Amino acid sequence: MTTTTLHFTRPPTPHPETELWQVADVEALFALPFMELVFRAAEVHRQFFDPNKVQLSTLLSIKTGGCSEDCGYCPQSVHHDTAVADEPMLSCDEVVAKARQAKAAGAGRFCMGAAWRGPKDADLERTLAMIADVKALGLETCATFGLLADGQAERLKAAGLDYYNHNLDTAPDKYGDIISTRAYEDRLDTLGKVRAAGLNVCCGGIVGLDETRPDRAALICQLANLDPQPESVPINNLVKVDGTPLSDAEEIDWTEFVRAVAVARLTMPKSYIRLSAGRRAMPEAMQALCFLAGANSVFYGDKLLTTGNPDVTADRALMAKLDLQPL
């Protein structure tokens, strides 16, 4: 009888002295031959996760448009002239009804997004009952409400929030080209508050913002150097929306997106890497390659805040074809 020895690539490690990732090391991962990169990422993926399981999150905009920030990719900013109409905050009953539908469709986590620079205390107060009621349905809860003031993360946690999403978006040096109304440090400050309150961190970024590969490496380096690393890392491909400054951004090649997923998996081996915005435009074979390269979470449901997402029927069919099971 012959025995088979499985060979596993060790996850790459940060710099031995600083224990921090260096941008050059992350760039070197990006530069690996494509097949080698995907193979290594797939090996690392299965050391920490069942590669046949995918986490499903549904995202709902609970307050749309009218945001005072000027994020260059976002149709909800008051600085950009887009087709997105402002809408007041949904009622608690409306949010809970959507959460119930998401759970019935198979989602395990329900994410609530609000277009704010950060929540005023009165606004935050209104979200607390929503969080508690969604949690009571047996769903994991996530919120993305912008910058948090002192004490707000603790109130969210006490209401039953499991995750707080706050993306770093892009590389530190690129940030000023995309957003002028806040600084990178502001984002890091909120991430620190979220951690200090005992919440899980969901933090990722966007590719396709006319950034360079070194910018992409610098973004992933920042994410991988968060201590502890984020539990959830959304990797978004820019959805170009008319009226936003990035509506004519240059398309990145699909292989570069897969590389970003694989490098995120290699540098953050224990994090859920979420295939996020832009998935509707991705062919099924590309999505399958992303799952092979270590993506193990998706947004599930036909809308992402204000832009489109694959419908649930198409996602169920794709998961069946790939023998993927929801977590």
Ligand code: SF4
């Ligand atoms: S991404 Fe968020 S913070 Fe930026 S403009 Fe859009 S809603 Fe506002």
